[in-house]
Amino acid sequence: MMLPRIGQTIRLNFMSSSEETELHSFKSRITDIQDDVASIELPTSEVTGRTGLFGPGTECSVWYVGEDGSRYEFSSSIAGRKSEHIPVLLLQLPAKEHILRTQRRNYLRIETTLEIAVKLNDPIRQYHFLARTMDVSGGGLSFTCDESFRLQEKDMLKVWISLPGKNGQVQHAFAEMEIVRQKPAEEKGLHQWISGKFIKMSELDRVKVVRACYERQLELRKKGIED
Incomplete structure (x- = not known):
């Protein structure tokens, strides 16, 4: 490096x-x-x-x-x-x-489980639910949720992300996200998979997310060295 x-x-x-x-x-x-x-x-x-x-x-x-x-x-x-x-x-x-x-203009994507709140404003589908991420980056995230939420590509979601810090304090970041891929549940009773990109996000909140990804990467690297 x-x-x-x-x-x-x-x-x-x-x-x-x-x-x-x-x-x-x-x-x-x-x-x-x-x-x-x-x-x-x-x-x-x-x-x-x-x-x-x-x-x-x-x-x-x-x-x-x-x-x-x-x-x-x-x-x-x-x-x-x-x-x-x-x-x-x-x-x-x-x-x-x-x-x-x-790579410049790209964001580090990390597999991590974070709590998020998701809201969809739609005339028919008025969804507001909690979910957990599969991976996160400064440019977007993916999560799983119950298949009863009829989400589809191009849907615009409001997402609140809970970011635990090294000192034990929890910060929150907000973004408006567009769904770019929806994968149905493989079997009945399993969750669907949603992946999206951030369309609107303050620079402060993006810094919070990028920092959390970076700290998680260092944590995983440290565990790998120790193991």
Whole structure:
């Protein structure tokens, strides 16, 4: 996997309880690398242009585009702060095996079971039910549900996704989703399978989903190493 290089532009999403740092993506640039620590310019919000207070231990997710055009992602934390020619933060770099590579403009899709609430507004089919996902990505998800819900391709659903975090807190994301594939139950009494793509979703909620997928991937990778 490709580590970031000096001069690399990176984006950071800080895992903080502060609404200001949770709300926006931050942009920075790597000014130096010493061993497994990178010096980065003070991150600035891509919305407000302002920086924030990021003390030692503040967790974040980092992504950047490599020279091959692929997107690379990893989890990190702020190791400290120092003043060189300009004030910089010290960013902990991961081992190469903890960096995830995804094709640019594509989203990491993870098999995971999450609780979702689904609503279909239709003159006849007024459905509102709970279901569990089969897989999730920043671009869509699939789930199973009882065959009594007569869902079909092109249906537009409202979906509320429950996202458990590493700290035990649960976040929620909302999306409007179009069904792109419906697979009937193979036998009577089994569930049908629904797959859809997100048509409308706030950037904040998409970041939540992408982060949850990334953390789940690291969890599965860690279990694989331990096993």
